[in-house]
Amino acid sequence: METTWAPLLRAVGLRVTRPRLSVLSVLADHPHADADTIVLSARALHPTLSPQAVYGVLKALVARGLARRIEPAGAPALFELRVGDNHHHLVCRSCGAVADVDCAVGAAPCLTPADAAGYAVDEAEVVFWGLCRQCQATPDQFVRTDQHVLRGGAIA
Amino acid sequence: METTWAPLLRAVGLRVTRPRLSVLSVLADHPHADADTIVLSARALHPTLSPQAVYGVLKALVARGLARRIEPAGAPALFELRVGDNHHHLVCRSCGAVADVDCAVGAAPCLTPADAAGYAVDEAEVVFWGLCRQCQATPDQFVRTDQHVLRGGAIA
DNA sequence: CCGTTATCTTGAACTGGTCAAATCAAGACC
DNA sequence: GGTCTTGATTTGACCAGTTCAAGATAACGG
Numbered sequence: 169m170e171t172t173w174a175p176l177l178r179a180v181g182l183r184v185t186r187p188r189l190s191v192l193s194v195l196a197d198h199p200h201a202d203a204d205t206i207v208l209s210a211r212a213l214h215p216t217l218s219p220q221a222v223y224g225v226l227k228a229l230v231a232r233g234l235a236r237r238i239e240p241a242g243a244p245a246l247f248e249l250r251v252g253d254n255h256h257h258l259v260c261r262s263c264g265a266v267a268d269v270d271c272a273v274g275a276a277p278c279l280t281p282a283d284a285a286g287y288a289v290d291e292a293e294v295v296f297w298g299l300c301r302q303c304q305a306t307p308d309q310f311v312r313t314d315q316h317v318l319r320g321g322a323i324a
Numbered sequence: 325m326e327t328t329w330a331p332l333l334r335a336v337g338l339r340v341t342r343p344r345l346s347v348l349s350v351l352a353d354h355p356h357a358d359a360d361t362i363v364l365s366a367r368a369l370h371p372t373l374s375p376q377a378v379y380g381v382l383k384a385l386v387a388r389g390l391a392r393r394i395e396p397a398g399a400p401a402l403f404e405l406r407v408g409d410n411h412h413h414l415v416c417r418s419c420g421a422v423a424d425v426d427c428a429v430g431a432a433p434c435l436t437p438a439d440a441a442g443y444a445v446d447e448a449e450v451v452f453w454g455l456c457r458q459c460q461a462t463p464d465q466f467v468r469t470d471q472h473v474l475r476g477g478a479i480a
Numbered sequence: 481c482c483g484t485t486a487t488c489t490t491g492a493a494c495t496g497g498t499c500a501a502a503t504c505a506a507g508a509c510c
Numbered sequence: 511g512g513t514c515t516t517g518a519t520t521t522g523a524c525c526a527g528t529t530c531a532a533g534a535t536a537a538c539g540g
Contacts, residue, residue: 290454
């Protein structure tokens with residue numbers, strides 16, 4: 169399976185190394201992993217892998233467009249391999265679980281700001297906040313209180 | 325001017341203190357200030373104000389819904405007083421400037437995820453990334469490279 | 481196989497933010 | 511107005527996540 173990644177790395181001008189193959193493999197298994205999870209999981213394939221190596225690999229992958237970095241407010245950065253397919257994220261306020269969502273109804277047009285205020289916009293990033301199925305079932309669980317629940321983007 | 329804020333604080337059950345009035349005043353002047361800016365500016369009104377006090381005040385304001393915390397990926401948190409009006413943000417990739425945008429065309433419906441995957445969604449947060457007018461004029465300026473430019477939410 | 485150069489390792493450091501104990505002052509009550 | 515109670519602030523240490531820097535290592539072209 170690892171051989172799958174090598175051509176992709178070469179295609180974007182990156183050398184094929186064990187740390188990179190390990191990280192890519194972990195990302196394939198864990199679609200929204202944070203750096204720490206990646207380090208721990210990748211060590212199954214490459215036991216001596218250092219955290220800094222992972223940061224370096226992730227930075228390279230993100231810079232070349234092989235991975236995407238997402239940073240939900242208040243949580244460590246997450247990384248995913250799905251790039252360029254115009255999808256967004258659902259984030260659980262309680263457990264931090266992240267799920268992918270394809271672009272909202274009507275696709276792109278609804279993501280054009282009404283007034284761009286002179287900005288040259290190249291991307292619209294959408295995060296849906298809520299509770300995942302599991303956390304809805306256990307209502308007395310910890311819920312983040314550092315952010316007011318009804319923020320600007322509240323629906324209806 | 326400061327007397328304007330006192331009733332608001334009392335209305336949400338917070339004591340009226342000088343640090344809080346100072347922070348509110350600064351937020352009114354700087355619509356998207358980070359904690360550091362707030363500390364520096366607020367010291368014009370309250371010279372002995374400590375950073376921790378500001379964090380405490382901001383936490384209280386956000387928890388009571390008087391302020392909102394926004395965290396553009398890769399930048400320190402910003403705070404604003406506009407709450408509950410369903411607006412979003414334009415962020416400049418180069419200088420970090422933030423501008424408000426009223427809800428996108430068509431309002432709420434377009435912010436309903438096509439498939440919520442069982443999540444109970446209570447908010448949709450939208451960030452438009454691009455270059456502000458000023459940074460478009462000076463193209464050779466520093467631009468963030470830690471994130472691939474064409475990410476999932478890319479327009480069109 | 482060798483050399484060049486990107487990449488990884490090791491270690492320290494930095495930023496933004498939080499936690500905890502002691503002091504202080506806002507507001508209720510008299 | 512004075513006193514008290516409790517919430518708020520100060521002061522200081524501390525933490526997580528991430529980045530930086532120097533030297534060792536390994537990928538890949540020749």
